[in-house]
Structure formats: C-alpha cells, structure tokens
Amino acid sequence: MLGRSILRASNRAVARQSLGKSTRASSTAAGAEAASSPFYLTLTAALATAAAAGSTAWYYHLYGQEAFAMTPAEEGLHATQYPWVHERFNKTFDHAALRRGFQVYREVCASCHSLTRVPWRSMVGTMHTVDEMKAFAEEHEYDTEPNNEGEIEKRPGKLSDYIPAPYPNEEAARAANGGALPPDLSLITKGRHGGCNYIFSLLTGYPDEPPAGAAVAEGMNFNPYFPGTGIAMARVLFDGVVEYEDGTPATTSQMAKDVVEFLNWSAEPEMDERKKMGVKAVALLTGLFAVSVWVKRYKWAPLKTRKIVYSPPIGPRR
Amino acid sequence: MAGVCPYSLSQFPYLHCYVQTFIRKNTVLLTTAFAGAFAFELAFDITSNKVWDSWNQGRQWKDIKHRYMVKEEEDDE
Numbered sequence: 514m515l516g517r518s519i520l521r522a523s524n525r526a527v528a529r530q531s532l533g534k535s536t537r538a539s540s541t542a543a544g545a546e547a548a549s550s551p552f553y554l555t556l557t558a559a560l561a562t563a564a565a566a567g568s569t570a571w572y573y574h575l576y577g578q579e580a581f582a583m584t585p586a587e588e589g590l591h592a593t594q595y596p597w598v599h600e601r602f603n604k605t606f607d608h609a610a611l612r613r614g615f616q617v618y619r620e621v622c623a624s625c626h627s628l629t630r631v632p633w634r635s636m637v638g639t640m641h642t643v644d645e646m647k648a649f650a651e652e653h654e655y656d657t658e659p660n661n662e663g664e665i666e667k668r669p670g671k672l673s674d675y676i677p678a679p680y681p682n683e684e685a686a687r688a689a690n691g692g693a694l695p696p697d698l699s700l701i702t703k704g705r706h707g708g709c710n711y712i713f714s715l716l717t718g719y720p721d722e723p724p725a726g727a728a729v730a731e732g733m734n735f736n737p738y739f740p741g742t743g744i745a746m747a748r749v750l751f752d753g754v755v756e757y758e759d760g761t762p763a764t765t766s767q768m769a770k771d772v773v774e775f776l777n778w779s780a781e782p783e784m785d786e787r788k789k790m791g792v793k794a795v796a797l798l799t800g801l802f803a804v805s806v807w808v809k810r811y812k813w814a815p816l817k818t819r820k821i822v823y824s825p826p827i828g829p830r831r
Numbered sequence: 832m833a834g835v836c837p838y839s840l841s842q843f844p845y846l847h848c849y850v851q852t853f854i855r856k857n858t859v860l861l862t863t864a865f866a867g868a869f870a871f872e873l874a875f876d877i878t879s880n881k882v883w884d885s886w887n888q889g890r891q892w893k894d895i896k897h898r899y900m901v902k903e904e905e906d907d908e
Binding site: 603604605606607608609612638639640641642645759785789792793796797 | 875876879880883886887890891892894895896898899900
C-alpha cells in the first residue's frame, strides 16, 4: 500500500515535471489548485472556526469558571508566607524549639485544646528525657481496667498513655466555650489551609480592637485570618505568658513560632526520618541513573559508531 | 576461551576482561557481590548520616540532650 502510493506520487511528479507545468519537487498533489480555492470555501472555513471558538468561549464563560460563593471576609485573610527552616527539604525540626513549643502547649493551649493522638512516650528522645516525661504522665490520672468486682479505679499515667483531653466529651467542651468546639491539635497543621503559616498568623494576628465597621458577634473575637473573622478563641499569647527554661525571651511571636513547630511535629512526627531517607534515596538514585546512562552509552557505542556502506555490484560497462 | 565467553571479544573488550576475573568462579562472584553490597551500605550510611548531621547541627535531640541529662544528674546528687 505504502509502496504503491509512493510509486504513484513519484510517477505523478515525474509526469508533471515532464509536462513543464510545475517546477516544484513536492511529493504531494497540492500545488496549483490550492492557490485558486473558491471564495465560498474560505468563507465557510472562517465561519466554522469563528463558531467553534465562540461556542467554546461561551461554554467556558458559563461553566468553566470557578465559582466564588464566599466574600473575602468569609474566606479569611491569606496567611503570610514565613521562611520556616524546618520546612526545607534537608532540615529537621529544631528540637529545642519543639521543647519550648510543648511547654507553650502545656501551659497555654492545653486548657482548652486536646492533643489526643500523641502519647507521652513519643516526646521521649525527641524533646524530653524519660524521667521528665514520666513525671508529666504521672501528673494525670487514667482509668484502670475493671478489677475483680468490675469497678474502674484511677491510676497515675504511664508513658504509653495518650495525652488526656481537657474535656470529657464534645458537649462539655462546647458548653465551656460558649458553644464553640476547640479543635484537637494533633493534626492541625495538616488540617488547615496554609498549615504553619496560617496558625502562626492566627495566633499573632489579633488586632488590639476590631477595625471600624467590622461586625463582631457577642462573645466572639476579631481575627482577620480566621475564615469569617469571628473567632471564639481570644488572643492567648502575650509577651511573657510562659517562662522558658533555656532563657529564650518569651515574646508573642517566639511562643507562636515554637508552638507552631511543635504542632507540626505532632502532625508529622516522622518528618526528620522521612527527609533523611529521602535525601539518601535521591543520592542513591542519582548514582544509579548515572550508571544506567553510562551502560546505555556503552552498549550503544558499536551501533552509534558503525558505518553502513553500500557497494553496488560491479556490472558490465555500458 | 571463546567457549567460556558469551559475547564476542570485539564488541565488549574491556568489560569482558574485567568481569572474567570475577566470574570465573561463581563462589567468587557471589562473595564479591555480597561483601561489596555490605561494605557499600555501611560506607553510604555512615557518610550520609554525617552529612545529614552537619546540615542539622544543633537542631536534633542528640545535640541538645546533654543540657537536660547533665542537669538531672546534678539534681540526683
């Protein structure tokens, strides 16, 4: 089929050349006819293109655009991008900051927010020693297994226990906070758009008083970063609320930065190890890729450097 | 010689010669491969851990734990 069409095309070209009508060596039959296409064909093509483009544009206008149902106030102010060191690909958490952040959580956040997915043992060897964590765990009471009479008693906490919630259930939490439920903070940096930036902006973004014209409901506080701007949580981080044991000045932004890093750790406790494995994997795969490139070139060298020569059979001279 | 070698000498001259020193005995090849893998993993892990720790100097728990361990010992005394 292919061979036949090539043959036909070359025949035609030869024929055309021999007739002297065209001097172009093109292989197709498009030549003299294209220049003199009739007027109505051009018009039809132009109209069809215009109709296609127009209907596409109209369809996009109607259905293609993203619908923004919320006002900017309901969306919340976009959080500032901060250069978090621990978010770089080759950096671990600053574990001194994690230790300070856990202190901020214990002394400030823990009165309302739970951290139920984090056990005491996970801080051992991360930000505290075993004895320190045992002391923290023993400050809290936990239910025992039922004894022989079926009664549940209380026992001091162990390292394997999870951090207890400040309220026994959601209803109690709502009742104590004017109907608003303080979210669990275990996975909060993963669960909020903007992650660390959002939480830092939220914690440090309370203005002294709401701007003129802003409607703040009864019992609510104004925070531009919170979607809807009305947040039940009041500003909690003031300079010097916490006294750091390592002498770091406990400014509002310092405490917010430390607690955000701690919350990022509680959401991704595996981050240090994961990044280290990633760096190792990238290094190894780079080496293997280089080897595979070398092998390919090695194997292909005889194919790439060979020369195919056609020496025609020597016939009788004419 | 030609019977041992599956490739023609002209196509892979150098690789052929190197591999022949290892491959002549299967036990030698296996020992070389396993020992090489072991040594490589050891060296790679040690090196990359060192690089990682130098990138994260002062940030990891092992860099700061001496502050808290020493303090506890003093409390006990």
